[in-house]
Amino acid sequence: MDTSSPAVFVNAELLRTYVGRKVRAVVQVIGFDGGVVTGKSVDDQQLIIKGSPPSVPVMNYIEVIGIADSNQSIRAELWTNFGSTFDTHSYNQLCLLANGEFKSLFL
Amino acid sequence: MAKSITPDAISTILSNPSPDSSSELPEIIVQVIDLTPIGNRYKFTANDGKMKLKAMFPSSFSSEINSGNIQNLGLIQVIDYTLNDIPSKQEKYLIVTKCEAVSPALEVEFKTEVKSEETGILLKPKQVVEIQNEVKGEGTGIFLKPKQEIVAKSAAQIVNEQHGNMAPAARMAMTRRVHPLVSLNPYQGNWTIKVRLTNKGTMCTYKNARGEGCVFNVELTDEDGTQIQATMFNEAARKFYEKFQLGKVYYISKGALKVANKQFKTVQNDYEMTLNENSEVEEASNEETFIPETKFKFVEIEELGPYVNGKELVDVIGVVQSVSPTMSIRRKSNNDVVPKRDITIADKTKKTVVVSLWNDHATNVGQELLDNADKFPIVAIKSLKVGDFQGVSLSTLSKSIVLVNPETPESQKLRSWYDSEGKGASMASIGSDISPSSKGGARSMYYDRVSLSHVTSNPSLGEDKPSFFSIRAYISFIKPDQTMWYRACKTCNKKVTDAIGSGYWCEGCQKNDDECSLRYIMVVKVSDASGEAWLSVFNEQAERIFGCSADELDKLKSQEGEENLFLQKLKGAIWVPHLFRISVAQHEYMNEKRQRITARAVVPVDFAAESRLLLEEISKMKTSQ
Numbered sequence: 120m121d122t123s124s125p126a127v128f129v130n131a132e133l134l135r136t137y138v139g140r141k142v143r144a145v146v147q148v149i150g151f152d153g154g155v156v157t158g159k160s161v162d163d164q165q166l167i168i169k170g171s172p173p174s175v176p177v178m179n180y181i182e183v184i185g186i187a188d189s190n191q192s193i194r195a196e197l198w199t200n201f202g203s204t205f206d207t208h209s210y211n212q213l214c215l216l217a218n219g220e221f222k223s224l225f226l
Numbered sequence: 227m228a229k230s231i232t233p234d235a236i237s238t239i240l241s242n243p244s245p246d247s248s249s250e251l252p253e254i255i256v257q258v259i260d261l262t263p264i265g266n267r268y269k270f271t272a273n274d275g276k277m278k279l280k281a282m283f284p285s286s287f288s289s290e291i292n293s294g295n296i297q298n299l300g301l302i303q304v305i306d307y308t309l310n311d312i313p314s315k316q317e318k319y320l321i322v323t324k325c326e327a328v329s330p331a332l333e334v335e336f337k338t339e340v341k342s343e344e345t346g347i348l349l350k351p352k353q354v355v356e357i358q359n360e361v362k363g364e365g366t367g368i369f370l371k372p373k374q375e376i377v378a379k380s381a382a383q384i385v386n387e388q389h390g391n392m393a394p395a396a397r398m399a400m401t402r403r404v405h406p407l408v409s410l411n412p413y414q415g416n417w418t419i420k421v422r423l424t425n426k427g428t429m430c431t432y433k434n435a436r437g438e439g440c441v442f443n444v445e446l447t448d449e450d451g452t453q454i455q456a457t458m459f460n461e462a463a464r465k466f467y468e469k470f471q472l473g474k475v476y477y478i479s480k481g482a483l484k485v486a487n488k489q490f491k492t493v494q495n496d497y498e499m500t501l502n503e504n505s506e507v508e509e510a511s512n513e514e515t516f517i518p519e520t521k522f523k524f525v526e527i528e529e530l531g532p533y534v535n536g537k538e539l540v541d542v543i544g545v546v547q548s549v550s551p552t553m554s555i556r557r558k559s560n561n562d563v564v565p566k567r568d569i570t571i572a573d574k575t576k577k578t579v580v581v582s583l584w585n586d587h588a589t590n591v592g593q594e595l596l597d598n599a600d601k602f603p604i605v606a607i608k609s610l611k612v613g614d615f616q617g618v619s620l621s622t623l624s625k626s627i628v629l630v631n632p633e634t635p636e637s638q639k640l641r642s643w644y645d646s647e648g649k650g651a652s653m654a655s656i657g658s659d660i661s662p663s664s665k666g667g668a669r670s671m672y673y674d675r676v677s678l679s680h681v682t683s684n685p686s687l688g689e690d691k692p693s694f695f696s697i698r699a700y701i702s703f704i705k706p707d708q709t710m711w712y713r714a715c716k717t718c719n720k721k722v723t724d725a726i727g728s729g730y731w732c733e734g735c736q737k738n739d740d741e742c743s744l745r746y747i748m749v750v751k752v753s754d755a756s757g758e759a760w761l762s763v764f765n766e767q768a769e770r771i772f773g774c775s776a777d778e779l780d781k782l783k784s785q786e787g788e789e790n791l792f793l794q795k796l797k798g799a800i801w802v803p804h805l806f807r808i809s810v811a812q813h814e815y816m817n818e819k820r821q822r823i824t825a826r827a828v829v830p831v832d833f834a835a836e837s838r839l840l841l842e843e844i845s846k847m848k849t850s851q
Contacts, residue, residue: 204834206833206834206837206838208838209834209837209838209841212841216844220848
């Protein structure tokens with residue numbers, strides 16, 4: 120297992136701290152248009168996901184792993200469909216814990 | 227009566243280094259210790275219990291010592307002496323020029339801290355002990371030629387002590403021979419104990435086949451800290467109920483001892499005591515009343531879940547929200563009528579719970595609470611039983627202690643919380659959070675959550691009554707070659723036997739049937755992050771685990787073919803996570819006590835809820851650090 124460059128669990132708030140770094144995030148697909156997916160982050164903010172998405176049904180949750188290229192966007196390399204039910208609250212808490220108290224466990 | 231050591235004898239000697247004539251001297255009696263020969267004389271240390279003084283007998287006394295008149299650890303009256311200075315040191319040296327042996331060897335070096343009773347005992351001669359010491363070569367260098375009759379008495383005493391029997395009652399007249407609680411046993415009735423009443427239960431009435439009765443019990447603690455429960459029935463109960471007061475010290479004798487009933491054990495003692503009308507209870511007048519401060523270990527209302535139906539008693543503190551009038555409850559078991567009162571209390575967790583006060587608690591403190599209900603008093607209660615009526619219910623026992631508006635820090639904190647925010651806050655009953663076994667018991671899967679290791683590492687769980695918990699675990703192994711089902715009557719589900727001829731016979735329905743159904747009864751192995759355990763599973767739960775009935779699984783089993791569909795079905799059931807409601811009980815198997823864990827309900831895991839539970843656990847970890 121290649122653990123050389125772990126992707127940081129981020130929500131919209133944390134994304135700005137990791138611009139330029141490899142991140143992972145779960146967003147709910149609001150719409151997509153060309154090569155860009157508009158998603159709602161787990162902390163209810165808008166994020167732009169760039170790349171070539173596989174067909175993702177709107178309102179589903181997807182996880183994207185890629186480089187954060189601005190405060191609000193991620194250039195995704197990997198896409199995973201997480202289905203239509205997802206507990207955003209727990210994931211948001213996970214992001215906070217993984218970057219806060221338990222950072223050493225993740226990075 | 228034996229003479230005893232003069233208090234401050236050494237100080238008296240030191241203050242009068244060169245007495246003129248022996249007639250002016252006060253009585254000075256000291257203990258001889260460290261008696262050692264030097265040449266043809268003996269040196270020793272004079273001990274008055276508080277101070278010691280180096281001393282010397284002139285050679286004229288050596289014969290007295292050699293003959294055993296003056297003994298090490300014995301007492302002498304100093305009739306004439308001089309006090310010399312030791313040249314190089316600041317110490318004095320006592321030369322005893324005239325003395326008289328007053329007592330043979332005491333048991334030990336005398337110290338003034340020794341309590342007076344024990345002194346009385348110590349001063350009895352124990353010469354035979356001395357001889358034994360000598361034989362062991364403890365090197366005191368004393369020859370003891372005890373007089374015949376003293377030996378006889380001492381030997382009897384030694385024998386008594388070896389058997390742990392206590393001195394006969396005749397001695398009581400002299401000193402009250404008090405026995406430590408730890409020495410009591412059912413086979414020796416002649417004892418007296420000196421104990422403090424550390425807990426007094428309320429008087430309970432009962433009815434059984436022999437008629438009506440009343441009973442109460444008390445907790446007695448002696449000086450060593452040993453405790454024992456004493457019970458009184460009927461006449462004895464009435465006789466001693468008023469006499470026994472919390473915190474007072476009593477001499478008690480003529481009680482009966484028997485092995486304690488482990489089910490009702492309240493204190494650490496293999497025995498329990500019963501007092502009848504002939505038992506003697508006398509208040510120790512020279513002892514102070516000491517009411518031990520009630521020590522509480524409060525459980526917040528929200529945390530009561532895991533204690534439901536458990537053995538452990540809890541303490542709670544809360545603000546009284548309402549008090550019911552007294553109700554008379556008829557006991558189903560014996561048609562007895564007992565008073566009961568329900569109070570509702572609330573605490574900082576914004577949860578409420580109902581506490582049932584029984585007997586005296588209902589009539590006495592219950593009335594006090596009713597009278598003051600409009601002031602929302604704080605009540606602290608110790609030793610409550612936790613039941614599952616309406617989810618969670620608390621009940622007093624005879625040993626429960628109810629304090630109204632106690633002057634403790636917790637009480638203050640509750641008061642200020644209530645006055646500031648509690649009063650207006652909307653509260654919810656803890657019971658509604660924990661309603662047991664709704665369809666599948668889904669709700670109850672979150673409150674008594676434990677890890678498997680908590681169950682398996684605690685062999686005494688469910689000792690009297692089964693304990694209930696919820697767990698989240700994976701089914702990790704199902705033995706394919708176990709008997710997984712039994713033949714059941716289609717009507718009543720009880721086990722059927724082969725009928726004579728054909729068909730099946732049901733003992734319960736008392737009839738034959740050509741057909742029967744198969745119902746699951748099996749064990750599966752479950753695992754979670756902490757460990758693993760075997761779980762007994764019955765029909766309803768197994769159907770959920772396999773997703774098919776026992777009849778269907780049986781058909782698969784008997785199917786032949788390349789694909790073993792039966793094994794595949796089993797395989798499909800493992801490594802699936804479930805939420806289980808389990809009961810833990812004990813049963814004997816080949817003379818060994820074994821833990822039996824039974825699945826009462828199975829539901830699928832709700833991952834969102836589980837995540838929240840985990841987040842809660844994480845935050846609890848943080849605050850406890």
